[in-house]
Amino acid sequence: MSDMLSKIIIYKGPSMNPTFKDADILEIMPYDERKIRCGDVITFMPLNGEFSITHRVISISEKGIRTLGDNNSNIDEGYIQPKNILGRVVKARRNYKKLYVYNGTTGRIYAIIIRSIRRIKIRLRPVRMPVRFIYLLLCRSGLFRKCIPSETEFKIFSFSRPKGIELQLYWGRRIIGRLAPGSSHWHIKVPFRLFIDVASLPKYEKEQSK
Numbered sequence: 001m002s003d004m005l006s007k008i009i010i011y012k013g014p015s016m017n018p019t020f021k022d023a024d025i026l027e028i029m030p031y032d033e034r035k036i037r038c039g040d041v042i043t044f045m046p047l048n049g050e051f052s053i054t055h056r057v058i059s060i061s062e063k064g065i066r067t068l069g070d071n072n073s074n075i076d077e078g079y080i081q082p083k084n085i086l087g088r089v090v091k092a093r094r095n096y097k098k099l100y101v102y103n104g105t106t107g108r109i110y111a112i113i114i115r116s117i118r119r120i121k122i123r124l125r126p127v128r129m130p131v132r133f134i135y136l137l138l139c140r141s142g143l144f145r146k147c148i149p150s151e152t153e154f155k156i157f158s159f160s161r162p163k164g165i166e167l168q169l170y171w172g173r174r175i176i177g178r179l180a181p182g183s184s185h186w187h188i189k190v191p192f193r194l195f196i197d198v199a200s201l202p203k204y205e206k207e208q209s210k
Helices: 104-141 202-207
Strands: 007-010 025-029 041-044 053-061 066-069 087-093 097-099 154-161 164-171 174-179
Touching: 041 066, 053 104
Parallel strands: none
Antiparallel strands: 007 025, 025 087, 041 053, 041 087, 053 066, 087 097, 154 164, 164 174
């Protein structure tokens, strides 16, 4: 099979997150005589649509092929016929970074894992709010800051970005917080906010005025 037959498309939409995200570059290879397998990520033309869809094959029968987006809960309507399939996604890139594309049996296992993780996150949503509330209360109390040895040193470094200056907070060699250009709020990683007095950190606006 020649690489000259491949087709490049730009992916759009949330249905295949986190496998693909907006603006990812996908390389599609026609099947020709190859066998379509469950777990393959395919690009096809829907019966009543102008734009192609990239989803994963979940079943193959005499009626046709059923597909499902990695980030979707409902199977796509209808059966896809081989003649409507543009090909299988064999390569992908995101901001010049190569992405692994899992097809076949490996793709089926990969899809099961990420869908299971999504279900767990959905079930934990009711618990996250009270847990976050307690976490923020503990951060504001300052109780954990008293447990830090006096010799502990936090460092702040500035980096030039296209949109301005980004500040990064380090604890030793670990980055534990960032202040993005144009933002007035520090983003401190969990659980390090328990040990940081955020109000004492420099603000982006002050850095810009110097």
